[in-house]
Amino acid sequence: MGIVSSTGLGSGIDIQGLVSQLARAETQPQLNAIQRQRDTASARLSGLGTLKSALSDFQTAINALKDGSAFRAHTSSSSDESKLKITADAFAASGTYALEITQLAKAQKAVANVEFAGVTSALNSGTLSFSATSGDSFNITVDSSNNTLEKLRDAINKADGNTFVSASIVNVDNATHTGTVSKLVLTAKNTGTASGFTVSGTDDGNIGGNVSLAQLSSANLDIKTVAQDAVISIDGQTATRSSNSITDVLPGVTLNLAAQTEANKPVTINVGVDNDAIANSINAFVTAYNKLNSTVKNLGKYGGSTDGSGNGALIGDSTLRYVATQIRQNTSGTVSSASGDYNSLAMIGVSVNKDGVMSLDSSKLKTALAANFQSVSDVFSSTDGVATRLASKLSGLLQSGGSIDSQQTSLNKTISKLDDRKDDVNVRFERVQAALQKQFIAMDSAVGQFKNTGSFLTNWINSL
Numbered sequence: 001m002g003i004v005s006s007t008g009l010g011s012g013i014d015i016q017g018l019v020s021q022l023a024r025a026e027t028q029p030q031l032n033a034i035q036r037q038r039d040t041a042s043a044r045l046s047g048l049g050t051l052k053s054a055l056s057d058f059q060t061a062i063n064a065l066k067d068g069s070a071f072r073a074h075t076s077s078s079s080d081e082s083k084l085k086i087t088a089d090a091f092a093a094s095g096t097y098a099l100e101i102t103q104l105a106k107a108q109k110a111v112a113n114v115e116f117a118g119v120t121s122a123l124n125s126g127t128l129s130f131s132a133t134s135g136d137s138f139n140i141t142v143d144s145s146n147n148t149l150e151k152l153r154d155a156i157n158k159a160d161g162n163t164f165v166s167a168s169i170v171n172v173d174n175a176t177h178t179g180t181v182s183k184l185v186l187t188a189k190n191t192g193t194a195s196g197f198t199v200s201g202t203d204d205g206n207i208g209g210n211v212s213l214a215q216l217s218s219a220n221l222d223i224k225t226v227a228q229d230a231v232i233s234i235d236g237q238t239a240t241r242s243s244n245s246i247t248d249v250l251p252g253v254t255l256n257l258a259a260q261t262e263a264n265k266p267v268t269i270n271v272g273v274d275n276d277a278i279a280n281s282i283n284a285f286v287t288a289y290n291k292l293n294s295t296v297k298n299l300g301k302y303g304g305s306t307d308g309s310g311n312g313a314l315i316g317d318s319t320l321r322y323v324a325t326q327i328r329q330n331t332s333g334t335v336s337s338a339s340g341d342y343n344s345l346a347m348i349g350v351s352v353n354k355d356g357v358m359s360l361d362s363s364k365l366k367t368a369l370a371a372n373f374q375s376v377s378d379v380f381s382s383t384d385g386v387a388t389r390l391a392s393k394l395s396g397l398l399q400s401g402g403s404i405d406s407q408q409t410s411l412n413k414t415i416s417k418l419d420d421r422k423d424d425v426n427v428r429f430e431r432v433q434a435a436l437q438k439q440f441i442a443m444d445s446a447v448g449q450f451k452n453t454g455s456f457l458t459n460w461i462n463s464l
Contacts, residue, residue, distance in 0.1 A: 030425045038418045045411040047299050047313025051320065052404050054295040059394045061288035064281050065380040066387035071373070073277035076253065079268040085256040088271050092252030098266040100233040101257050105191035105244045108227035110199075114215040115174055115181035119150040122210045126203040128152070132164040133227070134194040142213060149182055156186075164188055164195050184216065188227060192242025196227030230257055233266075275369055279362055285387075286350065289331070289358045296324050297356070319403050330389040331358075337382035340375030342368050345386060348376050 064070045072090030083101060125147055128140040138161035140146075146155045149169060156167040166187050174181045188195040199221065201213030214220070230241050232249070239249050244257040253271060261267055300320050303310020314320045332352065334344045342348050349364030368376050380387040396402055 031422060034418050034422050034425065038415055038422075041411050041414045041418065043313045044317075045408060045415070047317075048319075048404055048408050048411070050295060051299060051314065051323070052398065052408075054292045055323070055394055055398055055404075058288040058292045059391065059398065061281075061285045062387045062390050062394065065285055066385070066391045068377060068381040070278055070281035071273075071377040071381070073274035073281075074252070075270075075272050075274045077270045080261075081258075083257075083259045083261055084267045084269075085258065086269055086271075087254045087256075089252045089254075092271050093250070094272045096271075097234055097250065097269040098236075099255070099261075099269055100264075100266045101230070101259065101261045102233060102238075103228060103231040104257055104260060105230035105242055106225050106228045107188040107191045108196045108223070109185070109187045109225040110218075110221040110223050111170070112184040112186075112216050113220050113222055114211055115183065116149045116211065117181065119169055119182050120148050121182070123147045123149070123152060124203040124210045124212050125205065126201065126213045128156075128213055128216060129200045129202075130156075130162070130165055131198050131200075132188075132194070133196045134164070136161070136163055138162050147210070149184065153184065164190065165197050186221070190242065191227070191244060192229050193227050194242055232257070273369070273373065275366060278369065279360070279365060282350065282365065283360055286358045286360050289327070292323075292327065293356050293358070296320060296327075300324070319397075319407065322403075323397065326393045327390070328356075330393060331386055335379050335382060335384050335386060337384035338375050338378040339382070340372040340378070342372055342375040342379060345379065348379055 069090060074088040074090070074092045074094070076086045076088035076092070078084045078086050084099060123142055125143045128142060129137065130139075131137040138159050140152070140155050140159055142152065142155075146152055153167040153169055156162065156165065166189055168185045168187070169182050170185055171180055171182050173179070186197070186199065188197060198218045199216055200218070201216045203213050230244050230246065232239050232241075232246070232255070234249060239246070241249075246255040246257070247253075249255060250269075250271070253269075297312075299312040299314040300317065301310075301312040302315060303312075305311075331345060336343075345351070348368040349361035350358065351361070352358045365376070379385060382388065397404055399405070
């Protein structure tokens with residue numbers, strides 16, 4: 001039932017304002033209590049989200065150290081990149097090598113000597129056979145469906161079993177330079193002698209005016225580039241490969257050959273551990289640790305006020321205390337599985353001050369890496385390594401159904417229930433308001449009747 005008048009006609013009272021105030025006085029305390037509970041739950045939920053985000057960032061920084069990949073970063077250099085470029089992966093062996101490039105790998109290229117009047121010039125029907133040095137082969141059956149130069153080109157490129165040759169057409173001057181002719185060009189798909197090829201053409205019959213397939217046989221091809229392998233010498237040892245990109249001579253190192261070297265003037269190759277990349281990974285760990293440490297402190301801080309203002313969203317939370325304790329214990333302890341004298345973060349240059357702030361002494365880390373590289377790696381990635389221990393703890397905290405996830409689920413349910421209670425109170429507010437409105441309207445009507453009766457009597461008496 002809605003309020004139809006803000007002021008009673010009989011009493012002159014502000015019925016709408018009075019009814020609203022009375023109804024709100026009855027329900028507002030409940031709404032305030034529900035809102036306080038909801039604000040508290042929402043603050044805790046937000047705090048858990050912040051904690052989870054900081055833990056996830058820390059987990060990302062830890063993972064690169066846990067699996068040891070951070071310690072497999074390598075640098076590589078060539079003394080002459082115009083002749084040789086190199087790259088080294090995580091499994092490259094450190095060392096210095098002298099490499100000579102005697103011969104580059106090349107792909108065979110041949111041009112048919114026969115001159116076609118154009119791309120639509122016809123050929124005899126028959127068979128064109130291709131064979132590679134590797135043993136691969138395929139045949140092209142030439143008939144009325146493909147017996148023009150351009151259709152033969154397409155048939156070669158699309159042929160089943162063709163893994164080693166590509167066909168193309170060039171339009172060039174004829175032998176007498178009096179006009180333009182078309183020629184068939186055949187190029188090996190890959191470098192190396194194994195990809196070299198031969199061609200054999202056989203006609204089924206002689207069709208007057210058409211080009212014989214025999215004219216496309218190897219005997220009638222102009223070899224522009226002979227197939228050859230790459231030949232290199234590394235520290236005096238010869239290696240022959242079919243490609244100019246060589247990955248299996250030095251494990252973990254790719255050699256990209258660009259030009260021959262001069263006799264007795266080898267290119268010097270250096271492959272080494274990338275200490276800068278390792279330091280960057282450890283610095284990322286330090287940064288993530290400090291971010292997490294700062295987040296934990298802010299979430300659990302005491303604001304100093306009696307009403308709780310200024311307190312952290314997770315003050316007194318057991319999970320927050322557990323996180324702080326585990327992070328501190330698992331970063332400060334020694335590593336029993338380290339293989340050398342370096343068996344703690346402090347010994348490799350990672351320290352934590354009295355305020356809980358972590359820092360990295362790059363000079364101390366460099367010294368440790370030079371003295372015992374494996375031991376430094378073990379501090380993080382061995383079975384009892386710092387990153388290994390922390391990863392296990394973080395996995396439990398961040399997993400679905402873990403302590404943080406469970407709290408978030410519970411808080412979301414609590415907020416949902418509080419919202420339902422708030423809706424119930426608002427419904428009750430409407431009912432109380434409607435009931436009071438009905439009562440006040442009835443009162444106003446009665447007062448109006450009394451006033452009318454009084455006015456009638458007054459007028460009647462005055463008329464006597």
